[in-house]
Amino acid sequence: MFKDAVSIIEIYRKKHPELDQYIPSVESNSHYRFHIEVVDGDPRYGVALDQEEPSYLDRSEWQKQFHLRLAKTIATIIVKRGSENK
DSSP, rough: HHHHHHHHHHHHHHHHHGGGGTHHHHHOSSSEEEEEETTTTTTEEEEEEEEEEEEEOOOHHHHHHHHHHHHHHHHHHHHHHHHHHH
């Protein structure tokens, strides 16, 4: 699953290479934490807002939420960057 998440980021980097400079700052400013825990050999897919306890989702829902959050973050960066260039 981690490999899938990394590949999602790589897809967006290829589509929008200008975002490379922002990706480290997006991670540090993010309020959502996506993580995968392995408990007794079984993966658990968690999402947490700020310092709250994580909610655990099935793999497909976790991936959907990851895509959605990443897309919103990228859109915010693009809009912010566009307003700075005006």
